[in-house]
Amino acid sequence: MTELEAGCAERLAPARDVAGLHRYRDVLIALIAFAVLASLPLFSSSKSLLDFVIRCSAYGLFATSLNLLVGYTGLTSFGHGMFFGLGAYSFGLIMQKLGVSIPVAFVATLAITAVIAAVIGAICVRLKEIYFAFVTLAFQMLIHSTILSWASFTGGDQGLRGGIPRPAFLGINLADHAHLYVASCALLILGLLAMRQIAQSPFGYTLRMIRDNAARASFLGIDVWRAKLTVFVLAALFASMGGMVMALFVSGAYPEFAYWTISGEGIFINMLGGVSTFLGPMAGTVLLLLLNDTVTRFTDYHGIVLGVVILFFALGLRKGLLDFVAEWFAHRRDAGEGR
């Protein structure tokens, strides 16, 4: 028994520093990932590969932010795509109509997203499971139809055309493909790092408690409603960031960005990649976009093929890709400990 206790004490003492070390480890991984991504153009001149990475950045930010809701808090939003569309449209409109610099439009878009997400969230997060899912979906449709019907402002079903002006700032010229590529990678990595910090903060553990047992969390003195609203707004900000990357990439914004299928794709990505690990949605993003690109090349019926793949993951495996990887590691670790 004393040996056991000694072992525990030993394990706990260095644990005081472990939390800090994890943070440095994450920053290090992020720096390496950024270095690899940013040096990609040196090894490959394929524009379609770089375009692929930019699209992964946009969707990856969106899907990972959705996982903050679905995986960490247990809030299954069917309308998260509205913030993707909102980000693309507000950014595009601000750039087109006000002619401000890109960082100003970026921050202004985040502010607009935060306000709208706070209002929608305040209504939605009180609702339980299926009601939450459907009311978020309803708000998504509301935003989508507003974009369609307010044609004089948003361009209606034609979208924001005529290109989004991309004036250079601080020596960064986003009209240049190479600059846009590096900027997208930087936004992706910074966004992921920020979301990782949220997930591993005391607040992140509050979210896990709410997911597991919201009633018990409130008996620990946690204001469940406030925590849910906070994460709803935070997730919306990162989805909006994804939308802005997309708007910069296509130099426009289209009603499809705010359509419910975007939310659906976000859910698919999470199912493919898995919600039990932080990087699951990122893996799912790469997987879905790869599938999308290859399948559309071979057949017009890509919807059927994607549907089958998703059914295979959902019904057959009942887990996402990285869930398996995580389980495999956990299994190996347990075996190593000789349990």
Add this chain to the structure above:
Amino acid sequence: MLQIRNLAKSFGGVKATNDVTLDFPDGSLTAVIGPNGAGKSTFFNLITGALKPDSGQVLLDGVDLAGCLPPEIVRHGIGRAFQVASIFKSLTVQETMLAAVSADQRTSAVLHKRFPLPETRDRAEHVMELLGLASKRHRTAATLSHGDQKLLDIALALVLEPKVLLLDEPTAGMGPEERWRMIDKVRELWETQKITVVFIEHDMDIVFKIAPRIVVLCYGRILATGTPDEIRNDSAVIEAYLGTEHAGAAA
């Protein structure tokens, strides 16, 4: 001191708690017993804010908490454990404790630091030691045995350092041996932590053995209160609840 004054709650026509007035002095240990449907759990739910009372007062050190929400009541110092262990199944024992201390220290919304915060460690450690969960700290809550899950539930209440601890059937679903171990633990906690403990229990042997004071509820009303000996020999209690077996054993 926890004082309940004329507490009442009806569900439709059923008076689940009917004009209950009780005092729980600081540092007391009280068992609440009664037949099924006597309103024991409802009584706890009213005190902890899970249900809103129709009328009456819940006074903790003179502050009326009746009708407040659970988070407020918890912050005033009334902690509770549940009949069915209410835990966070995907967190480890240690994470559960650390997160609960974080909630109590009002750092559960902190975004810019990493979990766990250093200042949460000592309290979490202390309570894990106290309940004998320290050696299982890295186990996920869902993989714990039934008894350990109940202990974890109590630890969750205890780690908030409550003035009053309400335990809804701490021995529910346990085998005879496990029951005694659990109840010894409860008694030990009461003796060492100097807190007010109120627990619901069905096993009469346990109640009569460890509780200095017993409250008997029946149809939402207080049927009797008193020491084990007084309760054993109370004719109303014998008729409504105990039957003659325990009365005989007392003599």
